[in-house]
Amino acid sequence: MTVDQGARTVTPGRAAQELELRRDEFRLAVQLGLVRTVPAGEGERRRVEQRELDRLRAAPDFPDGLRERVRAVGTGEAAALLGITADRFTRLARTGHVSPVRFSLNRYRAVVWLYLAHEVAEFGLSCPALLAGRLPLEVRERLAAHEDLRARNWRARRLALLLRGAEDPWARAAVIASLLDPVQVAEVVDDPYERTHLDRLRPPPPPGMPMAPVAREIAERLTRADDPDDILWHRVSLAMALDEARAERQAPHPGDVRVPEVRVRAETVQVVRVPAVPVPVVPVRTPPVPEASVPGPSVSLGAPGAVPEAWSAVIDRPPGRPARARFLERFRRGKGVGAGRPRQRRRPVAWP
Incomplete structure (x- = not known):
């Protein structure tokens, strides 16, 4: 059904008031197709257009005619409309001669079937032979087989x-x-x-x-x-x-959603040159290096892997001479390790 986006719509409750129907009667009228509704949006209740209400209200038998078409009756009232007992009507309903339109459960959890009153009246006019006398053999056999x-x-x-x-x-x-x-x-x-x-x-x-x-x-x-x-x-x-x-x-299956491929003609492509934005150079401040706790001049670490000059003075090494050459020279002069010094007892190393 095509929905007119500009049409004025009302809620089901308001529509029931304008049609002078109870809530259950209005739901039944919608179910039977007597009142047409339109979708209001995903996840929302359907609504009724104002022009649909105007059409129903313009009927010559409004509101009694609409109310009579949605009047639902139980077994006892339906039997009274036909002038028969409730047990006989139940047998006719069980064998399919009258179809229910709605059901409910009473406080004993028993199913209560409801029928349209005008359909019950039409059945009485079309099948008067079933309202009096003994039921036909076919109906009695179906009832004996517990058909419902x-x-x-x-x-x-x-x-x-x-x-x-x-x-x-x-x-x-x-x-x-x-x-x-x-x-x-x-x-x-x-x-x-x-x-x-x-x-x-x-x-x-x-x-x-x-x-x-x-x-x-x-x-x-x-x-x-x-x-x-x-x-x-x-x-x-x-x-x-x-x-x-x-x-x-x-x-729909997983992975069915695909991004449509967009093809652009080569002659319509334009190259846009974006001017280069100069990136400011932020100076990095290096924290000062603490001085070494060695007596003498201050220690300058210099490049990685280089030996500071203060360390050369402490170990008595002339600058520019390899340590291995000085050690061999002193060994030749008899000043090797421990030469000319009194032998001292080694003290155990105290680990920090």
């Missing part, structure tokens, strides 16, 4: 409404996958990235889902197919929907 099609018919109705509002093929496949158990989905969709994509597009749960864990588990079981024939039907539908979605585009 209420949940299946409710899922079929909800599936049709969701598919009508899904425009993307992957979204339609996600709607069908939401009716199957995750194990069934994994058997049909063997690609884990496709399963992740379907789970991301999964439609929200139906309104009115209970918050208690036990009650929510019961409600979630109703939203998934449990009959073998129903499961097979949805598996085949999911496989066909996947073929349609894959034909249009593949599901």
